[in-house]
Amino acid sequence: MQRAPARPGDPIDAIETPALVVDLDALERNLDAMAADVARRGLRLRPHGKAHKTPTIAHAQVKRGAVGICCQKTDEAAAFVEAGIADVLVTNEVVEPAKLARLAQLARSARIGVLVDDARAVPAIAHAAGHANVTIDCYVEVDVGAGRCGVAPGEAVVALVATIAAHDGLRFAGLHCYQGAAQHLRSPDARRDAIASAAKHARRSRELIEGAGHACMVVTGGGTGTYEHELASAVWNEIQAGSYVFMDADYARNEPGAGERRYEQSLFVLASVMSAPAPTRAICDAGLKAFSFDAGLPLVHGRDDLAYRKASDEHGVLEVVGGRAPALRERVWLVPGHCDPTVNLYDWIVAYRGDRVEEVWPVAARGAGG
Amino acid sequence: MQRAPARPGDPIDAIETPALVVDLDALERNLDAMAADVARRGLRLRPHGKAHKTPTIAHAQVKRGAVGICCQKTDEAAAFVEAGIADVLVTNEVVEPAKLARLAQLARSARIGVLVDDARAVPAIAHAAGHANVTIDCYVEVDVGAGRCGVAPGEAVVALVATIAAHDGLRFAGLHCYQGAAQHLRSPDARRDAIASAAKHARRSRELIEGAGHACMVVTGGGTGTYEHELASAVWNEIQAGSYVFMDADYARNEPGAGERRYEQSLFVLASVMSAPAPTRAICDAGLKAFSFDAGLPLVHGRDDLAYRKASDEHGVLEVVGGRAPALRERVWLVPGHCDPTVNLYDWIVAYRGDRVEEVWPVAARGAGG
Numbered sequence: 058m059q060r061a062p063a064r065p066g067d068p069i070d071a072i073e074t075p076a077l078v079v080d081l082d083a084l085e086r087n088l089d090a091m092a093a094d095v096a097r098r099g100l101r102l103r104p105h106g107k108a109h110k111t112p113t114i115a116h117a118q119v120k121r122g123a124v125g126i127c128c129q130k131t132d133e134a135a136a137f138v139e140a141g142i143a144d145v146l147v148t149n150e151v152v153e154p155a156k157l158a159r160l161a162q163l164a165r166s167a168r169i170g171v172l173v174d175d176a177r178a179v180p181a182i183a184h185a186a187g188h189a190n191v192t193i194d195c196y197v198e199v200d201v202g203a204g205r206c207g208v209a210p211g212e213a214v215v216a217l218v219a220t221i222a223a224h225d226g227l228r229f230a231g232l233h234c235y236q237g238a239a240q241h242l243r244s245p246d247a248r249r250d251a252i253a254s255a256a257k258h259a260r261r262s263r264e265l266i267e268g269a270g271h272a273c274m275v276v277t278g279g280g281t282g283t284y285e286h287e288l289a290s291a292v293w294n295e296i297q298a299g300s301y302v303f304m305d306a307d308y309a310r311n312e313p314g315a316g317e318r319r320y321e322q323s324l325f326v327l328a329s330v331m332s333a334p335a336p337t338r339a340i341c342d343a344g345l346k347a348f349s350f351d352a353g354l355p356l357v358h359g360r361d362d363l364a365y366r367k368a369s370d371e372h373g374v375l376e377v378v379g380g381r382a383p384a385l386r387e388r389v390w391l392v393p394g395h396c397d398p399t400v401n402l403y404d405w406i407v408a409y410r411g412d413r414v415e416e417v418w419p420v421a422a423r424g425a426g427g
Numbered sequence: 428m429q430r431a432p433a434r435p436g437d438p439i440d441a442i443e444t445p446a447l448v449v450d451l452d453a454l455e456r457n458l459d460a461m462a463a464d465v466a467r468r469g470l471r472l473r474p475h476g477k478a479h480k481t482p483t484i485a486h487a488q489v490k491r492g493a494v495g496i497c498c499q500k501t502d503e504a505a506a507f508v509e510a511g512i513a514d515v516l517v518t519n520e521v522v523e524p525a526k527l528a529r530l531a532q533l534a535r536s537a538r539i540g541v542l543v544d545d546a547r548a549v550p551a552i553a554h555a556a557g558h559a560n561v562t563i564d565c566y567v568e569v570d571v572g573a574g575r576c577g578v579a580p581g582e583a584v585v586a587l588v589a590t591i592a593a594h595d596g597l598r599f600a601g602l603h604c605y606q607g608a609a610q611h612l613r614s615p616d617a618r619r620d621a622i623a624s625a626a627k628h629a630r631r632s633r634e635l636i637e638g639a640g641h642a643c644m645v646v647t648g649g650g651t652g653t654y655e656h657e658l659a660s661a662v663w664n665e666i667q668a669g670s671y672v673f674m675d676a677d678y679a680r681n682e683p684g685a686g687e688r689r690y691e692q693s694l695f696v697l698a699s700v701m702s703a704p705a706p707t708r709a710i711c712d713a714g715l716k717a718f719s720f721d722a723g724l725p726l727v728h729g730r731d732d733l734a735y736r737k738a739s740d741e742h743g744v745l746e747v748v749g750g751r752a753p754a755l756r757e758r759v760w761l762v763p764g765h766c767d768p769t770v771n772l773y774d775w776i777v778a779y780r781g782d783r784v785e786e787v788w789p790v791a792a793r794g795a796g797g
Binding site: 058059060062073074075107129130132149150151152153155156174175177178200204205206207208237329330331332333334338340342343345346347349350351368369370371372374385386395397398401402403404423424425426427 | 428429430432443444445477499500502519520521522523525526544545547548570574575576577578579607699700701702703704708710712713715716717719720721738739740741742744755756765767768771772773774793794795796797
């Protein structure tokens with residue numbers, strides 16, 4: 058773990074760059090807005106911790122009414138449980154016995170859920186639960202259109218629920234129906250249609266399960282790009298949005314639908330100019346190791362006279378597209394292309410309010426891929 | 428820092444996934460080959476530590492004759508110096524006083540160099556050196572064609588050398604002439620031509636400096652894709668290649684030139700299948716947080732019946748393109764698109780030989796962007 062780039066109380070000008078920084082006012086407005094949207098429907102919010110990997114933010118979500126959080130890895134779950142989060146759902150299949158053993162240990166001090174999409178994976182989960190003398194919530198992941206993990210909607214879901222129900226130590230908790238492929242469809246109509254189709258599959262699967270005599274307590278899913286459709290569907294009763302806390306350049310490319318809530322960009326990489334070799338070019342200290350580039354280049358925040366054009370490991374090439382070239386040491390605020398994997402590059406998030414650092418948070422689950 | 432995914436002595440089948448692993452036999456052959464190539468010319472090797480960020484590998488390089496290492500950040504330099512590397516060149520401009528103060532502290536226990544491409548940056552370096560009562564090596568970065576940092580070749584170089592020479596605490600050590608844009612030109616002729624052009628600029632700059640009465644001890648540069656041209660140029664006398672220790676899918680796309688050495692792929696991400704939802708699709712546990720995707724998707728190593736098609740945060744979608752679908756928990760060896768930023772995602776490198784883990788190395792400079 059590297060040295061923190063700032064201390065509470067520092068002026069933001071003293072933050073060492075590159076640094077991952079969050080605007081606390083914007084973050085809190087985002088947290089409040091999502092909590093209100095879900096509460097208004099009387100539904101459950103279980104925000105996705107993979108976006109922030111930061112227990113401080115998870116606690117802020119729970120304080121605003123979230124039932125707990127979700128994450129994608131056993132070691133992420135461990136970081137959150139160790140920090141006092143009492144209800145964690147791993148929204149992923151876990152099939153390795155060593156990981157299942159750790160997950161079962163976590164269930165001794167927290168409510169723990171995990172996804173299942175294959176009957177062959179069930180005995181190992183039950184074995185781990187039995188060994189630790191705990192109960193683990195199992196959710197059947199249904200492929201509602203994303204084409205990633207998940208069983209096909211329909212009778213296969215019922216068979217898997219029956220397998221789970223037949224194992225001691227496991228509680229069938231509900232269905233995981235996440236249409237990840239819909240989150241970044243640019244047109245609001247395309248997002249609405251994708252969730253309408255996913256809802257049909259989720260509803261039918263729930264009906265079949267209930268018809269077979271199993272209670273389906275929770276249908277969980279939804280993301281920042283589509284959650285308003287899941288909320289309105291009368292199928293989902295738990296929302297997993299994660300990116301809404303920070304937002305990013307990729308989400309900003311979604312065309313807003315009528316009446317859709319827009320979350321604020323609260324997350325930035327603060328960079329500095331370290332070389333100004335030409336009137337139209339400046340080089341900043343944030344490159345491939347400061348951002349994830351899977352969703353494109355970062356955007357320069359708050360000024361239209363500079364564009365981030367190219368990255369190498371520790372260099373970002375800025376083109377001066379108008380106005381003056383930036384000076385050596387001048388600060389540049391950059392919006393990551395994709396927030397989740399960008400956060401995963403940093404050991405610390407510097408939380409500021411106005412022009413002052415308020416807190417510095419360890420990204421406790423950074424690198425927790427196991 | 429996360430839990431290590433293996434312990435020395437473990438069979439490789441026991442490594443927890445996803446894990447960054449290195450084949451020690453291949454790594455050592457790569458280390459030996461580069462050391463021999465540079466020694467054969469009687470020149471200096473200063474391998475780039477930004478590729479591995481791992482003091483154990485830096486020591487293996489020094490043991491094979493490297494004069495020291497280079498890196499790109501002050502905090503990387505600190506990690507290497509603290510681990511006992513005695514000569515570190517930061518191949519980057521450092522302009523923030525707080526960073527320069529730390530760099531100068533390092534110069535109390537190691538030889539430290541840094542790049543300069545702007546006369547306005549020189550007084551702050553001299554101030555930091557004076558404050559710590561040390562001497563810092565300054566290299567003038569010349570833009571020999573990459574279009575990133577660096578002064579234009581020619582008279583501007585001489586002026587900057589004079590500025591450095593006029594400051595107490597600074598030693599003008601030589602020229603940094605790195606043609607980064609040439610490393611991944613696919614055709615060997617294009618790479619040769621790019622370095623021939625860079626050599627012309629470097630030679631002319633050196634002649635001008637020497638004509639002005641300044642000794643130019645070192646011309647440093649070169650990368651894994653082009654170093655044989657720098658070695659043969661009679662201009663460069665120090666080689667900075669870094670990726671040769673590991674290699675990656677992007678370097679593998681370079682067409683080999685006649686007689687050019689090919690380094691071995693020694694670095695892999697070991698992943699496991701966690702979901703096998705369809706006969707033609709399997710999902711592994713290594714996605715956007717397990718690889719850098721700036722140079723494309725990872726490649727599946729050692730089998731042509733599987734292709735890595737798509738990633739999300741913690742999922743890699745494998746398409747079965749022939750043969751049988753992989754089973755749950757089956758291991759998949761993946762070659763990263765770009766080694767340097769992929770290494771920067773991991774806290775540990777698992778070093779194996781044959782079918783056994785031999786050592787587990789902390790990636791001490793991971794995340795050292797400051």
